[in-house]
Amino acid sequence: MANTKPDNTVDYQAFSPFKPFEPPTPPEKSPLPYVFTFCVCMITWLVLSGKFDFFHIALGIVSSAIVTATSGDMLLKARRIAGLPGAWLRFIAYVPWLLFEIFRANMHVMRLVFHPRMMDLIDPRMIRFQTRLDNEMARFIFANSITLTPGTITVYVSILGKYTVHAIDRASGQGLPGEMEDRVGAIVGE
Amino acid sequence: MQSIFLYAGVFLACIMVLSLYRAVFGPTVLDRLIGVNAIGSKTTTLLILIGLIYERVDMFVDIALAYATLNFIAVLAASRYFQKKKGLYDEAEGR
Amino acid sequence: MSVLDIVATAMIAMGLFFFLGGAIGILRFPDFYSRLHPAGKLDTMGQFAAMIGMAIYLLNDLSLGSVLTALKILLIVVFVFITSPTATHAIVDAGVRAGLAPWTKESREGRR
Incomplete structure (x- = not known):
């Protein structure tokens, strides 16, 4: 073995x-x-x-x-x-957390949009990081989750798992790849 | 309840006019694409609102689904087409 | 007005608010990459809220037809949640390949 x-x-x-x-x-x-x-x-x-x-x-x-x-x-x-039913159940359990996260981050972007001094608050930047997810499906879900969470857009995912993310300000890029990666990894059982 | 839907639809149409500004005057081609995409996603909602106003939601919901698909495919096709083109940035600097 | 009507109205109002934020964000943000943030996602959230509101309104009379229509609206929501990141990514990819440089604070201060 x-x-x-x-x-x-x-x-x-x-x-x-x-x-x-x-x-x-x-x-x-x-x-x-x-x-x-x-x-x-x-x-x-x-x-x-x-x-x-x-x-x-x-x-x-x-x-x-x-x-x-x-x-x-x-x-x-x-x-x-092989592990499909469990994976689907875990994915369904993941969705409410994702929705809540989307809502929270939407509020953040809404505050930016309506802020009178918006130009001073935003600070767009490119972030690069290496994921530890190995599964293609998990990488796909992770990339789409990043894009759905406002403030961050996945620009490019290399075949070896290097993510390039565009973040609108410092705060939205800070949490990557934090809790979301752990939760996505838990879906596929890593 | 009907009047609420009517006012919501009118408000949505006004928002679409705001997005139309970006689609018409956007400095680059991709800005226009963003504007068109935003208008398309609002149209999907507006179609269901129209269905609720006329009380024919069962018909309009199919049109909305088809429009959502069409919007997605149009954005994909346009962005695949423009990514081969160099000089998207020249237009912005020319102004 | 029943309770469902009030919930539906609140959801639709929230969706319109998000749509308004998306439209104003498209107008106000400085460059193409940062415009994608309100365009791709505030719109998705607005669509989600407004469509859920309309589906809730349809559940006022519990017949098979209206439940099926509400299910179809849910299908559109799921479809939008799958396709919206893909469309956003396609646009951003086109921008990167065409060589658009992202706007940063440093570039603005350098231009002054």
């Missing part, structure tokens, strides 16, 4: 320009992503159509089946699905 790397991390050394390109090993075939995609399509269909007679539901089943057959493995990869 020397090499105990979890298989949901991407080996970025494989993409180094000094090696010949090797395509990553295809994930093992599993019906779960297809079932998941079908369920998402079907729920969206039911909400959007609003008609529950046999004809419309049959149309929805056919359409969802076509979408699932052509692009069922795009929404989720099979190797990511």
Whole structure:
């Protein structure tokens, strides 16, 4: 057990320009992503159509089946699905905290916008930091959370996890990468 | 309740005029893009407000969803198009 | 007016307030990068608040149709919360690649 790397991390050394390109090993075939995609399509269909007679539901089943057959493995990869229910529950628990954080930071930006001496208060700057998150999905959620929290915009995320963030003033950039990174890391179980 | 929605819609339209200033006079192309994006996100809300005023929300909510999608795709396409163009900054300095 | 109406009106008023802040922020901030802060996110928050308010108003009569319409409004909110950071990031990326330098306090004081 020397090499105990979890298989949901991407080996970025494989993409180094000094090696010949090797395509990553295809994930093992599993019906779960297809079932998941079908369920998402079907729920969206039911909400959007609003008609529950046999004809419309049959149309929805056919359409969802076509979408699932052509692009069922795009929404989720099979190797990511292992701890999925727990991850979804933790993500749902993360959302209220994120909403509260968004609201608090929105108030901060509102104060800046309506402040008469706004030009003296703002101090735009670029911040660079290295994240310790290893999972692609976690990095994605983290980058989007940074962008949603007002005062900070993710400008660039390198493939090795270097974030470039534009912050509107000193105070909004200070908390990065603090509590938010820990919480996002807790979602994927790191 | 209808009059509240009506006044909210009128207020929203006035805010859209404010954003239109940035879309028309913005110094760079990307400033105009920001203005257009802001107007689009307000339009999505305004469409549902119009639906509430006319009591046909079930119809207008689909239009709002389509408009939100369209706004997103338009912003993505425009920013992908302009990022290849050098000289976005020249326009700002020319003024 | 019922309780739901009052809650809905308060939410819509809050959303309009955020929208107003976004519009004024777009006008007042000095450069493209800092304008994105009110544009991308105060608008998202305003949309969130106003749409939740309208969904609450629709729940006044609990029929299947109005509940489905409220669900559709929630779907728009979720969609906006996914797409808004992406759109903001696309615009900022275009700016970085076109070589726009961010406005800083030092640059303003140097220009004086």
